[in-house]
Amino acid sequence: MDRLVDLAVSAVLLAGLYATMAYGLGLIYGVLRVVNLAHGGIIMAGAYLGWQMHERLGLDPYLSIPVVLLVTYGFGVLLYRVLVRHLPRGAAGGPASLLLLFGVWLLLRNVAYLLFTGNDQAITTSYSTRAVPLLGSFVSLNRLAVLGIAVVTPVALHLLLRRTYLGRAIRAVAQNADSCTVVGVDVERIYAITFGIGSALAGLAGVLSATIFSFNPAFGSGELLKSFVVVVLGGLGSVLGTGLAALILAVAEVFAILVLPSYLTAAVGFVMLVLVLVLRPGGLFGQRVLG
Amino acid sequence: MTSPRTLSLALALAAFALGLPAPAAAADRAKIVVGATLPLTGAEARVGGFYKEGYDLAFAEVNEAGGLEVGGKKLPVELVLQDDTSTQATAVSLADRLVNSDKVDLLLGTYASHLVEAQSTVAEQNQIPYVNGGGGATKIYKRKFRWLFGLLSPVELLGTTLMQWADEQQKAGKLPKPAKIALVWENTAHGKDFRTGISEFAGKSGGAWQVVVDESFELNGKDFAALLGKVKAAGVDLFLVDAHLPDYVTMHRQYVSSGMCNKVVSYGARGSEKDAVQALGQENVNGILSGVWWSAQLASSNPQAKRFVDLFKARYGGRTPEWYQALGYETARILFAAVRKAGSTDREAVRKALAETRFESLLPGGWAEFKADVGQQVQNGFVIQQNMPDGSSPIVYPKEVAAAAGIAANPRCPK
Numbered sequence: 001m002d003r004l005v006d007l008a009v010s011a012v013l014l015a016g017l018y019a020t021m022a023y024g025l026g027l028i029y030g031v032l033r034v035v036n037l038a039h040g041g042i043i044m045a046g047a048y049l050g051w052q053m054h055e056r057l058g059l060d061p062y063l064s065i066p067v068v069l070l071v072t073y074g075f076g077v078l079l080y081r082v083l084v085r086h087l088p089r090g091a092a093g094g095p096a097s098l099l100l101l102f103g104v105w106l107l108l109r110n111v112a113y114l115l116f117t118g119n120d121q122a123i124t125t126s127y128s129t130r131a132v133p134l135l136g137s138f139v140s141l142n143r144l145a146v147l148g149i150a151v152v153t154p155v156a157l158h159l160l161l162r163r164t165y166l167g168r169a170i171r172a173v174a175q176n177a178d179s180c181t182v183v184g185v186d187v188e189r190i191y192a193i194t195f196g197i198g199s200a201l202a203g204l205a206g207v208l209s210a211t212i213f214s215f216n217p218a219f220g221s222g223e224l225l226k227s228f229v230v231v232v233l234g235g236l237g238s239v240l241g242t243g244l245a246a247l248i249l250a251v252a253e254v255f256a257i258l259v260l261p262s263y264l265t266a267a268v269g270f271v272m273l274v275l276v277l278v279l280r281p282g283g284l285f286g287q288r289v290l291g
Numbered sequence: 292m293t294s295p296r297t298l299s300l301a302l303a304l305a306a307f308a309l310g311l312p313a314p315a316a317a318a319d320r321a322k323i324v325v326g327a328t329l330p331l332t333g334a335e336a337r338v339g340g341f342y343k344e345g346y347d348l349a350f351a352e353v354n355e356a357g358g359l360e361v362g363g364k365k366l367p368v369e370l371v372l373q374d375d376t377s378t379q380a381t382a383v384s385l386a387d388r389l390v391n392s393d394k395v396d397l398l399l400g401t402y403a404s405h406l407v408e409a410q411s412t413v414a415e416q417n418q419i420p421y422v423n424g425g426g427g428a429t430k431i432y433k434r435k436f437r438w439l440f441g442l443l444s445p446v447e448l449l450g451t452t453l454m455q456w457a458d459e460q461q462k463a464g465k466l467p468k469p470a471k472i473a474l475v476w477e478n479t480a481h482g483k484d485f486r487t488g489i490s491e492f493a494g495k496s497g498g499a500w501q502v503v504v505d506e507s508f509e510l511n512g513k514d515f516a517a518l519l520g521k522v523k524a525a526g527v528d529l530f531l532v533d534a535h536l537p538d539y540v541t542m543h544r545q546y547v548s549s550g551m552c553n554k555v556v557s558y559g560a561r562g563s564e565k566d567a568v569q570a571l572g573q574e575n576v577n578g579i580l581s582g583v584w585w586s587a588q589l590a591s592s593n594p595q596a597k598r599f600v601d602l603f604k605a606r607y608g609g610r611t612p613e614w615y616q617a618l619g620y621e622t623a624r625i626l627f628a629a630v631r632k633a634g635s636t637d638r639e640a641v642r643k644a645l646a647e648t649r650f651e652s653l654l655p656g657g658w659a660e661f662k663a664d665v666g667q668q669v670q671n672g673f674v675i676q677q678n679m680p681d682g683s684s685p686i687v688y689p690k691e692v693a694a695a696a697g698i699a700a701n702p703r704c705p706k
Contacts, residue, residue: 010516015514053450118336120536122570131548140548145354213513214540214570218334222511250514257517262506263478265517266487 007136011254012247013139016147017245020208021223022230023153028240029231031174031194034084035094037101039202039227040220041108042072046206047121047215048112054123061123061211062145068207069200074213075198079104080192106219112217122214142211149208153201154243161239168193229269233276235283245284248272322367323359323636324352325626326389327399328410333377335403338615342402342425346370347671348599348606348625359627362634368627375401379409383606385604386413396423396636399622400441402615404428404480411439420641422626424618427584428480432666432699438638439663440645440661441668442622442654446481446533446559449582452673454500456580456688456697457529458492461499466528466554467700473504473527473553475518485533499641503527510535515542516549533559540570547575552704557581561683563676574684577680578701580687582673585614585654588685589674592692595653617653625650625659655692 021043028036046068053064083104087097125153130137161167173180173190180187209215209223234245249269258264276284327346330339335351350370358365371393375382382401389395390413398414400407400423407426414421415436427443460466474489476482486505503525506518519542522530528551534542540563562581563569591599599620603612612620626641628650633640645661652659654671661667675688677697687697 007517010514010520014514014516113332114684117340118332118334120540120566122540122566124570124572127546129547129572131550138548138550140545143548148332151517160414212541212544214537214566216334222513226513245681253513256519257521262475262508262518266509266512286560 005135007254007257008251009135009137011145011251013147014254015243015250016143017209017212018226018230019150019152019243020146020201021205022227022234022242022246023157023239024198024205025068025224025227026083026231026234026239027157027201028195028198030238031170031269032084032191034097035228036195036202037098037224038079038104038108039198040224041105042075042199042202042220043206043209043223043229044112044215044217044220044271045075045108046072046203047210048116048206049203050207050210051121051123051215054125058266060125061207065204065207068203072182072203072206073196073200075203076196077192079199080195084195085188085191109220111218116217118216118218120214120216121210123210125211126212140212146208146212149204150246152244153204154239156272157239166190166193175256226269229273232273233284235285238283238285241283248284299455320636322369323361323397323630324369324371324393324395325397325399325623326371326393326395328373328375328382328385328389328401330377330402330406331374334405335377338402338425339374339377341613342619343372344603344607345424345612345616345621346372346399346623348602348616349620349623351606352602352624353627359396360631361636370399370623371395375406375410376591377406379406382406382410383413386410387417390414390417390419391516391629395419397626397630397638397641399423399626401424404431407431407441411436412434414438419638420626420629421644422586422622422645424622427484429484429666430480430667432668435663435666438642439667440625440687441666442618442625442659443584444654444671444673446484446668446669447488447491449559449673450485450531450533451492452675452688453531453580453582454489454492455557456675457699458496458499460555460697460699463699469498469501470528470532470554471501471503471525472529473522473525474502474506475504475522475530475532475534476507477538478507482533487557489531500529508538510538512541513529515545519545519549523549527553529553529557531555531557531559534561534613536561536564536567536622540567543575547571552701552703554700555580556701560584563678568678568682573678573682576678578626578698578703579678580675581678581684582675583614584671584673585617585688585696586676586696587611587613587617587676589653589692590654591694592625593653593655593657595651595657599653621653621659625652655689674698 025039049068050061050064053059081277127141130141169185173187176185230245234241252268253265256268329342348656350368353359353368358367373385380513386645398419398421402425404426407423408431411421415438421438422440424442429445461468476486493502504522539558557580562579568576587600590600629641633644650659655674656671659669674686676684677687678684685695686693
């Protein structure tokens with residue numbers, strides 16, 4: 001029984017991490033219908049930003065979050081304005097956007113190699129290995145913090161999308177961009193802001209990951225894959241679905257160790273991805289755009 | 292009777308043959324050119340840079356002494372070094388270019404098993420000696436290539452050496468008998484070799500060592516809680532893991548956070564790195580055992596190692612070398628020793644010298660031999676180090692080179 005409780009706690013904590021990684025990818029796809037392959041690169045950049053602020057300024061990684069959000073938001077807006085806006089929309093733009101954003105990812109990675117070399121880095125704080133007792137097991141403070149932020153993030157996103165003019169505009173553009181133009185919504189501006197928010201969420205995932213894992217310029221590829229699985233499971237474009245899908249994926253992976261060898265547990269998510277794409281292509285919770 | 296036609300053809304062929312450049316004899320050539328690639332950019336860039344330091348030092352040493360003596364004449368040695376960008380395809384194509392376009396005399400290897408595995412096929416196809424210090428996976432050598440020579444001992448021996456130390460502790464009554472082992476390994480050739488070393492030792496121990504958890508994991512794992520839970524539930528005495536640095540940091544953070552403690556903890560070759568100590572905190576890495584191919588501490592007992600450490604410190608501002616630089620240096624030095632022994636750069640003569648000579652070496656044991664029955668991979672043991680509270684990591688095994696007595700039962704664990 002204790003073992004099951006331990007596994008359940010681990011699953012919830014892991015879900016927090018997965019959800020944080022996936023929100024940005026889901027938001028950008030939900031509004032722009034663009035799969036942001038640079039997402040992994042921005043996660044890596046967020047990790048390095050947090051690390052640099054910790055190393056150079058002695059700033060706690062959690063206190064560096066606002067700066068990371070601002071910088072990666074700015075990068076996202078710039079990326080949209082300079083590159084992504086020139087791509088054709090819809091299915092025709094699919095391959096072009098994939099190739100372009102994959103190129104941006106490679107560029108980010110190589111810039112990181114030039115600046116920081118391939119050495120593994122880690123953010124170490126006085127509480128990096130500290131844990132608190134919970135339900136009879138010990139829970140890492142960092143993972144608990146990540147879970148807290150993973151819960152707060154969709155709530156904040158929900159409030160932004162439901163309670164603000166900007167949020168209503170984003171939802172409207174996601175549903176019908178042409179009609180928005182007719183009623184005077186600056187669609188290009190909304191796209192740029194959405195790309196910026198999605199990138200900021202990737203940056204947030206990066207700095208949070210850096211508190212748990214060591215990283216190097218290749219960091220982000222595994223995170224992108226997990227994010228992709230979560231977003232597809234949750235239903236492309238559904239923020240709430242993303243959170244629930246992260247929980248389902250984490251539970252499946254963690255509890256798989258009861259019946260599978262450890263090295264196969266990472267494959268569970270990809271099996272689920274294939275099954276969902278075949279049986280329920282809209283995702284487990286349907287394609288409710290930003291619902 | 293020879294016809295005029297046949298005669299003229301024979302004459303033409305003879306003239307053609309005379310016109311061909313004959314392989315340069317040692318007395319005629321101006322220098323010896325050695326080709327190599329290293330991962331100077333990409334994922335393995337850090338280690339590639341360390342190997343380059345070792346190569347540069349070995350070439351500088353020979354040239355500063357007037358060159359390499361071949362057939363009674365001293366010839367300068369030149370290294371043509373290319374960046375293989377940590378990718379297999381580039382490593383292979385560059386090696387091909389070095390052999391067939393740059394016409395290098397001999398080849399030195401790159402770093403990382405997967406790159407060496409791919410690149411060594413070029414050497415085999417072109418029949419050119421290829422000495423490497425960067426490929427440790429036994430599967431590279433199981434192909435029994437004739438032109439491939441490896442200076443990195445198999446990772447199996449890391450597991451074996453680690454268990455030999457533990458076995459001594461058990462016999463001294465410092466560890467329980469029988470003792471339970473959790474064997475956790477990354478799902479790579481490296482991890483599989485480590486597993487083989489430990490499990491074969493345990494299998495032959497007559498029940499003194501019992502592997503009760505035997506699990507592998509994928510590289511760059513995000514969460515090891517479930518795996519660690521399994522280890523915790525098994526109540527093991529020894530927690531033996533083979534992991535790369537990122538997984539070591541992630542797993543050990545979770546290990547410490549979850550309040551786990553085992554009498555013996557090792558992450559294979561990882562444990563004493565400054566980066567890891569910084570990431571995990573000194574108090575959390577105390578007592579961890581690590582096995583490495585070479586340590587600067589060997590300088591106190593091995594003249595070759597001392598010579599290398601002195602040379603390295605003189606050239607690199609007093610910095611103490613790690614095993615990467617030592618293996619880079621030794622790889623080039625052994626190739627030079629083989630050329631000297633062969634008295635020529637003739638490929639077959641150098642290959643024969645490598646295959647048949649027992650070289651004095653800076654490696655643990657003091658000798659390097661490339662025996663055919665193990666695919667010409669050296670079989671020197673590892674040195675086991677243990678992290679101490681004062682931040683040092685002295686060698687604790689083998690006894691002949693040990694600088695401190697190891698601590699068998701982790702003092703952090705409750706009695």
